[in-house]
Amino acid sequence: VRVLSVQTTGLVGLAVADNPHERLRILYTKILGVLQNIPKDAAYRKYTEQIVKQRFNLVQTETDVQKLEDKLNSGHIEEVIVQAENELSLARKMIQWKPWEPLVEEPPSDQWRWPI
């Protein structure tokens, strides 16, 4: 349980999280679970698993919140939680969109030529 010596995050709309390790653990396990539904050779799955596993390891090894924030180097721990929630919603949408498939349609040959 985090001792609330930090009264505020300093950011509008973000309350201080009272158990960030637990929340992050839940979010990262959910993300890894969602990523299992993506084909193994997709680049999105590979890179996101790498990022999530690295952050998960840091969260599990480091119990002090301030040191964890410094090691993650990604702003306040509450921001890291928000980012993990975003990544989770993105992973769920990626299953619908399937962006690892080959190109939908080639552009006309003069479309991207500049100067015209």
Add this chain to the structure above:
Amino acid sequence: TVRPKNEVEQKQLCAFGEYLAEILPKYIQQAQVTCFNELELLIHPDGIIPVLTFLRDHTNAQFKSLADLTAVDVPSRQYRFEIVYNLLSLRFNSRIRVKTYTDELTPVDSAVSVHKAANWYEREVWDMYGVFFANHPDLRRILTDYGFEGHPFRKDFPLSGYVEV
């Protein structure tokens, strides 16, 4: 005087462009870095919402801020309008440009569901160029007069207009 070349930034942007092209091969047709170190992604129009959501939500690319949404008219092309999105990442202090194409009659998905800021920008593009945005909450004229006919920023619209004032 000549602007000094920043090779490190150029390499980083090239690497990031390759990273994006590897993750989203379904929609990204081309990725290029200009000589002024600006990364541009050239997209198929079906991929606007997936690519913008990816750029906003992914941990390595937190482009949370839509800086600009414009269009470019090149009448000689088959798809004459080029829609341009400029995004800014506050976490990584980096910018990216996403470009799509469409013609006068094909609607394009609205980016409002991804970035609320796109609302008035898309109204402006509709008013000035005539590009229709599907699923936009309130697509109406924003800069032209109430009974105005025509789309002024198109290249075939004359400079002093059709109606004498």
